[in-house]
Amino acid sequence: MKRLLVAVFLLLFQGAAQQANPSTPATESSVQKRNAQQGHSNADKKDADTSTTTIRSLDKTQPNPCHCPNDSYNAGKDTAYRAYLWFTIIGVIGAWCGIVVLYLQTRATQEAAIAAKQQADNITNSERAWVIVRIEDHEPNSTLYAVVLTNYGSTPARIVEVRGDLRQFDKGVNLPDGPSYETDILPAKKLLAPKEEWSILTFPPHEVFKYVAGGTERLDIEQFFIGYVAYRHIFDSKDSPHHYTRFCFHLRANWTWQAFGSSAYHEYS
Numbered sequence: 438m439k440r441l442l443v444a445v446f447l448l449l450f451q452g453a454a455q456q457a458n459p460s461t462p463a464t465e466s467s468v469q470k471r472n473a474q475q476g477h478s479n480a481d482k483k484d485a486d487t488s489t490t491t492i493r494s495l496d497k498t499q500p501n502p503c504h505c506p507n508d509s510y511n512a513g514k515d516t517a518y519r520a521y522l523w524f525t526i527i528g529v530i531g532a533w534c535g536i537v538v539l540y541l542q543t544r545a546t547q548e549a550a551i552a553a554k555q556q557a558d559n560i561t562n563s564e565r566a567w568v569i570v571r572i573e574d575h576e577p578n579s580t581l582y583a584v585v586l587t588n589y590g591s592t593p594a595r596i597v598e599v600r601g602d603l604r605q606f607d608k609g610v611n612l613p614d615g616p617s618y619e620t621d622i623l624p625a626k627k628l629l630a631p632k633e634e635w636s637i638l639t640f641p642p643h644e645v646f647k648y649v650a651g652g653t654e655r656l657d658i659e660q661f662f663i664g665y666v667a668y669r670h671i672f673d674s675k676d677s678p679h680h681y682t683r684f685c686f687h688l689r690a691n692w693t694w695q696a697f698g699s700s701a702y703h704e705y706s
Contacts, residue, residue: 566594566670567705568629570684572662572694575639582694584622584638586666588629594668596635597679599623601664605643608657615701616663616685629668642688660688663702681706 567590575581584601588594600618622638629635642660665683673680683704687697696703 561672564591565672566590566592566629566631566668566680568594568596568666568668568680568682570664570666570682572686575636581639581641582662583636584640584662584664585634585636586629587634588631590670591631592671593631594629594670596623596627596629596666596668598667599637599664601638601662603640603643603660603662605658605660608659610659612661612685612698612702614699616665616683616698618663618665622664661697662686662688662694663698665704 566588569587569589571585571587572582573585575583584599586596586599599622600620601622602618602620606612624637627635640662643658663685665681667679667681669677669679681704683702685696685698685702686694689695
């Protein structure tokens with residue numbers, strides 16, 4: 438009986454001890470599991486390092502499976518790029534040559550047009566009417582003078598206006614810088630044929646002597662006949678301006694008339 442009680446007491450004590458420390462086996466089991474996992478992780482890491490080392494060694498020993506160049510790009514060794522560059526340079530040079538040729542052609546065309554216009558103007562000027570004015574004696578030994586128009590061109594001229602005045606100035610006085618015209622001396626509009634002459638006015642000069650006791654005395658005066666002729670020729674269009682012949686004649690001491698004055702008094706257009 439006594440042995441039975443001792444056995445029951447030992448069983449109860451062992452059960453109480455196990456309840457007081459129930460996590461010890463579990464803790465030991467967790468530690469063992471963690472250690473096992475850490476061992477596996479270390480093993481995996483070693484395997485990964487070994488694989489990386491193996492791959493690197495393969496990179497160094499085995500040829501690169503990629504077709505891309507290992508070194509930096511060198512345009513000087515790229516045949517396609519160099520061909521493209523040469524074609525670009527040739528294209529730019531060709532474009533400049535084309536521009537130069539186009540400029541030369543345009544300039545040649547302009548020069549040809551100018552030359553053609555000059556030739557046409559020369560033909561027109563050689564064939565058009567040219568009206569020239571002169572003053573001459575109306576009749577031999579006459580004291581009258583005549584204003585005569587002559588068409589020296591190859592085609593007719595239509596006279597549309599003539600103005601002129603006989604003027605006198607004191608000797609030594611210069612003519613004005615520009616002429617002025619007052620009197621219309623055209624008797625009628627006329628178509629003047631080539632080489633035809635037309636006397637449009639007769640006039641006497643101003644008195645050059647004055648009567649004094651015992652005779653006459655020559656006056657210190659100068660006489661000028663100043664005027665212009667306006668006309669058209671057959672090459673003119675409806676809106677073309679008139680052509681002008683401006684003239685100025687000086688009465689000389691020998692009673693003849695001579696062209697006189699600046700370019701403003703003489704115009705042929």
